[in-house]
Amino acid sequence: MVTVEQIRAVALTLPRAYEAIVRDRVKFRVGQIVFAALSRDETTMGFGYPKAQRDALISGEPDKFFPPSKSDERFNWVQVWLSAIDEQEMRELVIDAWRMCVPKKVIAEYDARQAERP
Template sequence: MVTVADVRALTRTLPRTTEHLVRDRVKFRVGSIVYVAFSRDEATMGFAHPKEDRDALIAGEPDLFFLPEPADLRFNWVCCHLARLDPPHMTELVTEAWRMVVPQFVARQRLGG
């Protein structure tokens, strides 16, 4: 199981990330672009993910992943249940979400080629 504290520890290592509390929800962003956000009860996490890949992600693990609210379907966004997420998978998802919102040279500096 992953917690907000686990994600916070990872995001502190990702350049240009800032943490914000918006309407009682913890959100991590680069500039004005949110790449990870938690539900108010911190049971679910939304994260940036390419729209063209989200159906396959959800179909592959429907007990873990789900679509965001209909109003958010236009965004590159997927949600997951934190109770079913393990730390290595969280690291991959959050890092890839961050990579989507930073300039490529920043991602290369942090993650390599």
């Protein structure tokens, strides 16, 4: 199962990202935009995801992904069971969610740095 420490290790390496505790929940933000958030019991993670593609993601892997709460349906958001994903998939979900929140220039700089790594 993916842990909050593993998620934190990925999220906090991303430019402009920071951690906030809101109502006893760990959330990762860029400015005021939340790109990933953990449930209070840390068994699920909500993350930014395009609304237009949300139903396809959920129907494609219903044992892994599920819809956001009613109050969050208006947002680009979906949820995942942390026990259903591995660290690599978590990394991809968190980074893709972060990409939805930052300017293209920041993404380009991040990608350039990643390309330089061996």
